[in-house]
Amino acid sequence: MARRLRPVELDFAESAPLRLVFSAEVTAPPRAVYRALAEDVANWPSWFTAVTAARPTGEGAGREVRLKGGTFFAETIMATEPYERYAYRVDDTNAPGLRALLEEWRLTPTTRGTRVQWTFAADGPVVLRIALRLGRAGLGSSFRGAMRNLDRRLTRSAAQQ
Template sequence: MPRRLHPVELDFAESAPVRLVFTGDVSASPEAVYRALAEDVTDWPAWFDAVSSAVPTRDGAGRDVRLKGGIFFGETVMATDPHERYAYRVDTTNAPGLRALLEEWVVTPTAQGSRVRWTFAVDGPAPVRVLVRLSRAGLGTSFRRAIRRLDRRLARSATS
């Protein structure tokens, strides 16, 4: 049964007790990357392996996301800065122990395309914070794989 988490604000991306930050480069423009992140929500499973479904809710003000393995997130979109930033907080989840979770995706232009920075900001009791820190390598691998797949996907759509 989903539990309600603390309703954090955008500054939680900088102040959370646990912050995992990952970056990756793609050859696509910031506009194309932002569109994939914030506008083509239902396509997330095509490039982010961990996601089994992502559905916009409340006319785009929220998302319902299911991960492989059965974890569910009911989210509120917190920032949609076109071509720059997409952020959302988790309001409800069936993941045990979490108190608060916010994810922020920042896209910046580079000479070769775009740099994507993903911040995974979490609060929970000490065992949850330790577990999230221990998950850094796995989350990093998942992020890098997702960015490579997104890069290939966007390159294909640019040539179509």
């Protein structure tokens, strides 16, 4: 059953009771990474294996995302700074315990491609925060795998052009 979460603003990425921050470097340039994150939402499942379906809503102002195991999120896009930043908050979910959730993706050009930083900012009861901290390694592994998959996909796409 879906529940409405507390609406948060972008500063929640820095002030949330729980912040999990992950980073990885990919060889693709920021432009290509940003397009995959923010403009090609429907193809997230092809590189982020935890995602089974994703689609833009509200003429691009939001997204609906489904994860393996049946979790879903209805989201509002909070920031679209081309080639630099993409952020969204979760408005509705069936994930138990969450009170607020915002995810922020930051892209930084490097000499070899792009540094991708993903911040998972959440609020919920202490038990949820402990569980998420304990699950940090799994979330990190999922993120790193997604970045490897995305990099391969973007490299193949660039080679075909």
